[in-house]
Structures are given as C-alpha cells and as structure tokens.
Amino acid sequence: DGGITQSPKYLFRKEGQNVTLSCEQNLNHDAMYWYRQDPGQGLRLIYYSQIVNDFQKGDIAEGYSVSREKKESFPLTVTSAQKNPTAFYLCATEATGGESPLHFGNGTRLTVT
C-alpha cells in the first residue's frame, strides 16, 4: 500500500444493491485508477482519473461509476447493472507525467450473492 488505503478489505452484498468501494491516497499523485482482477483474467481497467473532476472509462466500465471530487479520493460504485460484480478490486495511483509506474492498494474483495 504505502499511502494508498482501500477499505474495506472484504465486502459482502446482496444482488441488486449498489455498493461503494473506497480508495484514499496521501502520495499527492494526480492520477488514480480502478482495476478488477478475476482468476485467469489479469488486471482489467474500469475507470481512471488524471485530474480532479475528470475521469475516463477503461475497458470494462459498464455497470460501474466513479467520482473524483478530491485529489486524495477516488471511490468506485458497483451498481446493480454490473452482471458479475464478485471480484477483487484494486485501486492504484500514478505520479504526473504518464511514464511513472503505478502504486497499488491492497484491494477489496467484493462478494455479491
């Protein structure tokens, strides 16, 4: 983690409910990312934000929403429209410049039943 806090570590929800995953950082990084990780699928990009009040869809944005009202925070909402929400969700940050490596939080495991 090293300055990136994802909470909670485990989250359980009933099908049909929206749920919000928290990601907070104190690294003063401009860019923040949300990835989803499933067994055998690698990391898939959901949304990213390079500056406050702006964000872009990644490869699998359908059924998810985000906001970036503060530099330190980039919450992800998993809506009831997401067909297969059970997964491991990872938040990452990146310093400015676009060529910097990503720094990851320790993830939130979401289980929807």
Place this chain on the structure above:
Amino acid sequence: QKEVEQDPGPLSVPEGAIVSLNCTYSNSAFQYFMWYRQYSRKGPELLMYTYSSGNKEDGRFTAQVDKSSKYISLFIRDSQPSDSATYLCAIHSGNTPLVFGKGTRLSVIA
C-alpha cells in the same frame, strides 16, 4: 493479437533455481516496462522499472528488455520460497494507461 502476452504458468521450481519469466508485446510505441510481484490477496508491488533496451539489475532480480524483438524478461537468481507469487509484466507508451500481462504464477519449492 493481444497487446501483451504472458504465459500464466503455473511455474514450479526448486529453491535456488534461476527463474525466467517472459512477456511479448505487439505495440512498438511502448516505451516503459515494469514487473510487479503480487502475493495472494494483496495488491501488486513494483519490482523493476525500465525504459530502455538492455539489462537492469536489482539484487537477485534482473529485468531485460529487447525492443527489437518486443520481448521482456525477468530473471530471479537463487530463488527462495518467499519468491512464490504471481508476477505481472506491465507496459505503456506514456500516453495511455498501463497494459498488463495476465501474470505468471510461480512456486518455489523448499
């Protein structure tokens, strides 16, 4: 063709062996190359970062980039059971989000 290809393994080696992990990529615009290590139920942690062809060494780890062949490698010398993890390569051009390989699962047996 996927942008980044990585053999998922699993790869099992005895303690002390030299491990070679590899990725190939298709986009010649990629300039920045990284290797991450991910332990079970944890976030990936950065192991190596390089932007040029050639070798970069850090302790028991060596990252190798061959831009002409679009091929990158991570070598682990004197592998230890604590090296057992999933290793992800990651590449980007600087203008677009990082592209990850699917990860190779490594087990080092004592």
